[in-house]
Amino acid sequence: xxxxxxxxxxxxxxxxxxxxxxxxxxxxxxxxxxxxxxxxxxxxxxxxxxxxxxxxxxxxxxxxxxxxxxxxxxxxxxxxxxxxxxxxxxxxxxxxxxxxxxxxxxxxxxxxxxxxxxxxxxxxxxxxxxxxxxxxxxxxxxxxxxxxxxxxxxxxxxxxxxxxxxxxxxxxxxxxxxxxxxxxxxxxxxxxxxxxxxxxxxxxxxxxxxxxxxxxxxxxxxxxxxxxxxxxxxxxxxxxxxxxxxxxxxxxxxxxxxxxxxxxxx
Amino acid sequence: xxxxxxxxxxxxxxxxxxxxxxxxxxxxxxxxxxxxxxxxxxxxxxxxxxxxxxxxxxxxxxxxxxxxxxxxxxxxxxxxxxxxxxxxxxxxxxxxxxxxxxxxxxxxxxxxxxxxxxxxxxxxxxxxxxxxxxxxxxxxxxxxxxxxxxxxxxxxxxxxxxxxxxxxxxxxxxxxxxxxxxxxxxxxxxxxxxxxxxxxxxxxxxxxxxxxxxxxxxxxxxxxxxxxxxxxxxxxxxxxxxxxxxxxxxxxxxxxxxxxxxxxxxxxxxxxxxxxxxxxxxxxxxxxxxxxxxxxxxxxxxxxxx
Numbered sequence: 048x049x050x051x052x053x054x055x056x057x058x059x060x061x062x063x064x065x066x067x068x069x070x071x072x073x074x075x076x077x078x079x080x081x082x083x084x085x086x087x088x089x090x091x092x093x094x095x096x097x098x099x100x101x102x103x104x105x106x107x108x109x110x111x112x113x114x115x116x117x118x119x120x121x122x123x124x125x126x127x128x129x130x131x132x133x134x135x136x137x138x139x140x141x142x143x144x145x146x147x148x149x150x151x152x153x154x155x156x157x158x159x160x161x162x163x164x165x166x167x168x169x170x171x172x173x174x175x176x177x178x179x180x181x182x183x184x185x186x187x188x189x190x191x192x193x194x195x196x197x198x199x200x201x202x203x204x205x206x207x208x209x210x211x212x213x214x215x216x217x218x219x220x221x222x223x224x225x226x227x228x229x230x231x232x233x234x235x236x237x238x239x240x241x242x243x244x245x246x247x248x249x250x251x252x253x254x255x256x257x258x259x260x261x262x263x264x265x266x267x268x269x270x271x272x273x274x275x276x277x278x279x280x281x282x283x284x285x286x287x288x289x290x291x292x293x294x295x296x297x298x299x300x301x302x303x304x305x306x307x308x309x310x311x312x313x
Numbered sequence: 314x315x316x317x318x319x320x321x322x323x324x325x326x327x328x329x330x331x332x333x334x335x336x337x338x339x340x341x342x343x344x345x346x347x348x349x350x351x352x353x354x355x356x357x358x359x360x361x362x363x364x365x366x367x368x369x370x371x372x373x374x375x376x377x378x379x380x381x382x383x384x385x386x387x388x389x390x391x392x393x394x395x396x397x398x399x400x401x402x403x404x405x406x407x408x409x410x411x412x413x414x415x416x417x418x419x420x421x422x423x424x425x426x427x428x429x430x431x432x433x434x435x436x437x438x439x440x441x442x443x444x445x446x447x448x449x450x451x452x453x454x455x456x457x458x459x460x461x462x463x464x465x466x467x468x469x470x471x472x473x474x475x476x477x478x479x480x481x482x483x484x485x486x487x488x489x490x491x492x493x494x495x496x497x498x499x500x501x502x503x504x505x506x507x508x509x510x511x512x513x514x515x516x517x518x519x520x521x522x523x524x525x526x527x528x529x530x531x532x533x534x535x536x537x538x539x540x541x542x543x544x545x546x547x548x549x550x551x552x553x554x555x556x557x558x559x560x561x562x563x564x565x566x567x568x569x570x571x572x573x574x575x576x577x578x579x580x581x582x583x584x585x586x587x588x589x590x591x592x593x594x595x596x597x598x599x600x601x602x603x604x605x606x607x608x609x610x611x612x613x614x615x616x617x618x619x
Contacts (some may be wrong), residue, residue: 063390063421070418078414082405150401154457156369157397159389160418 060262067274069161077299079172087139092235093180095176097131098187104248113282121195122278125187125203126247129274131180132211133267134238136194138231139173141220151210162310166219173215174208181208195281197276202277210270210291216298217266245271316318317534318381320345320465320496326375328361328520335361338375338521343496345464347433350507350514350528351500352602357407358520359500360398363469366498367395378466391419391461398470404443408434408453411442415457422460432456433486448472448479452486465496472506484510504602508532516602538575538595555581 066072083089101124109117143166146152155165181204221230242256243250245267251259262268269290276284321343328336336358343349353359364370365377368384379387387393402411412429416422429435432455442450451471458466468487471478487510501507507514514531516524523532524531537559547568552561557574568588572578575593582588 062393065389066418066420072417075414078410078417082403086403146403148401149403150404153397154401154454155368155418156417157367157388157395157458158390158415159420159461291385291506 053131066159069164070159071161072079075168080175083139083172083176085143088231089135089176092231093131093135093138093176094183095300097127097134097184097249098182100130101127101184101187102191105188109192113279117199117278118193119222120188120191121193121199121249121274124193125207125275126185126271127279128181128184128188128204128268129207129210129245129270130242130247131184132177132207133214133242133270134216134235135176135180135210136173136235137218137221137238137290138217139201140169140220141222141230141234142172143169143219143222144226144230145222145228147222148228152309162306166306169219170215170226172216172246174212177211178208182304198279203272203274206277207270207274210273213266213270213291213295213298216302218293219302220305223302223309241265241267245273263290264291267292267299316509318378319343320347321498322376322378323362323366324376326362326365326377327373328358328365328370329373333522336372337363339517339520339522340375341515341525343498345496346494348497348510348512350511351497351498352504352507353503353517354502357502357517359517360469360501361520362517363397363467363498363500365394367393367467387465388450391421392463393465393467394458394461394463395467395469396451396458396471397496398473402442402450402453404441407439407441408445408449408456409438411453412456412460416460419461421462423462428456428459431459431486431490433482433489447481448483451475451479451483453500453593455483455486459490461506463495465498468499468501470500470502472501472503510570518534537571537573537594539546540570540572540575540591540593542568543581543593544582544586544588547588550583552578 080132105120105127108123110120113119113122133141143152152165185200185204217236243261244265246262247267251262254262263286269287269292272281272284272287273291276287278284319342319347321341323339326339327334328335334521339358339362351359351362361370365372366379366384368388370376377384377423380392384393406414408606409425409429412425414427415597416425422428426435429438432447432452434452434456437445437449440449445453455471471487472483475483484506497511499507499511511528514524514526514528516531545566546590547563548567549561549563552568552570555570555572555574555577557577558570558572560571570578579591579593582591
C-alpha cells in the first residue's frame with residue numbers, strides 16, 4: 048500500500064540542503080548575460096553609441112599624431128572604450144534598481160538565493176558587458192585603421208576594463224539608493240558629465256585650468272588617465288591611481304552599506 | 314528530528330507600525346499536513362503575520378518557528394515557499410525562462426516542465442511575463458513556489474484583483490496540486506475561499522485570533538439567530554441566563570440577543586418585559602464572520618473552539 052502511494056506522489060526530498068555558493072551559478076550568470084544582451088536600449092547605449100562617437104569624432108583626426116608619435120585616433124578610441132565600459136557597468140549595476148522597483152528582489156527573498164550571490168551575479172554580468180564594450184570599441188577602431196603596438200592594445204584594454212569596476216560599484220550604489228524602473232534615464236546624462244570631467248570626450252589640457260583641477264577629483268579621471276598611459280607613455284600616474292582607488296572605495300563601501308540596509312530591512 | 318516539530322509555531326507575535334498595532338500578541342500552532350485558512354478583513358494583520366512567518370519582517374515581540382527553526386533556515390532549505398500579494402516578476406523574461414532562472418536558486422528543484430504543468434501554465438510557457446494577465450502571473454508565482462516541493466506553502470491573498478475566471482483557474486491549479494503531506498496556510502478575506510479550501514479556519518481581527526476551529530465548527534456559528542427588540546433599560550443579566558443565549562448587546566433602546574433558541578427569547582421578551590418591535594433574523598456564515606471580525610455582537614472575545 049505504502050509503495051503505491053509513494054509511487055503516485057513525488058518523492059519528498061528527505062536530505063534537504065541549501066544550494067551551493069548561495070545560489071550563485073554559471074547557469075544563472077548565463078541567463079543574466081542573455082537578458083542584458085536582449086535589451087536593445089542597453090546595447091544602443093553601451094555598444095553602438097560609443098562606436099558611432101568614434102566614427103564621428105575620431106575618424107576626422109586621422110593622420111594627426113600625439114607628441115610621442117602615436118596616432119590621435121588611438122587616444123580617442125581608448126577614451127571611448129573607457130566610456131563604453133563605464134556606461135555598460137553602470138547600467139548593469141543599476142539593474143538592481145529596476146528589480147527592486149518591480150518587487151523581484153522581494154520575490155527572491157522567498158528563495159534560497161543569498162543576497163551576496165545575487166550581487167555577485169550582477170557584478171560579473173556588469174564586467175562581462177564592460178569587456179564587450181571595450182572589445183567592440185577596439186574592433187571598430189582597428190577596422191577604421193588604428194595601428195598601435197600589441198602591448199598597448201592589451202594594457203590599455205585591460206586598464207579600461209578593470210577600471211570600470213568602479214562603475215559597477217557606482218551602478219549598484221545608485222541601484223540601492225533609488226528603486227526606480229527608469230534609473231538609467233537620469234544616469235545617462237550624469238555619466239556624460241562625468242565622462243567630460245574625466246577627459247574622455249575632450250582632452251583636459253584644452254579646458255580651463257580650474258576645470259582641470261576639479262576634474263582630478265571626479266570619478267572618471269583616474270580610469271581615463273590609466274587607460275591612456277600605455278599609449279602616451281606617461282608612466283604610472285599616482286594621482287590617477289589614488290583617484291581610482293578612492294572612488295572604488297567610496298562606491299564599493301557605499302553600495303555595500305546600502306545593500307546591507309536593504310537585506311536586513313525586515 | 315524536525316519532522317516531529319509543528320509546521321508553524323507562532324507565540325505572542327507582536328508588530329507595531331508607529332501608533333498602529335498590526336499584530337497583537339498572536340499565537341498559532343499549525344501541525345504538518347493541515348490546510349489552514351487565516352481569515353480576516355483587510356487590515357486585520359494577516360499580511361504582517363505572514364511576513365513575519367516567512368522572515369520578511371521581524372516581530373517586535375514573540376517568536377516564529379517554522380519546522381522547529383527560524384524561517385530563514387526553512388526558506389534556504391526549500392521547506393517553505395509562498396505566493397505573495399506583492400513580489401514582482403521580471404517583465405522581460407518569458408514564463409518558462411522565469412521558472413528556469415528560479416530553478417537554479419534551489420539545490421534540488423522539481424523539473425521545470427512538471428512545475429509549469431502543475432501550475433496550469435504549460436500552454437503559456439513562451440509568453441513574456443509582461444503580457445500575462447494578473448491571474449496568469451499569480452499562477453507563475455505559484456509555479457515558482459512549487460519548485461522546491463515545499464513542505465509548507467503559504468498563500469497570501471492569492472486571488473486579490475483577479476477576475477472570476479482568473480480566480481477559478483488559480484484555485485483549479487491549487488486543488489490539482491493539493492496532495493497528502495503538504496501544509497498549506499491561506500491568508501484571505503474571502504469567506505468562500507476559506508470555506509471551500511481549508512480544513513481549519515483561524516479568524517483574526519485587529520491582530521488577534523478571535524476564533525479557531527474546524528470549518529464545521531466555524532460554520533456552527535451560523536446556527537444561531539438574532540432576536541432584536543426595542544426595550545429601554547433591558548435587563549441584560551436576565552436575558553443572558555435564558556437557555557441557548559450566546560450573547561446580549563444593548564444599543565440605545567434596542568437589545569440584540571444571539572441565541573440558539575429564538576422562541577424562548579421571544580416568549581420571554583413579549584410576556585415578561587415591555588419589549589416591542591420584535592424581530593427575529595437567522596444568521597449565516599457571513600454574519601458570523603462579520604460579527605467576529607468587526608466586533609458587533611461579541612460578548613466574549615473567543616467563544617468558539619474553547
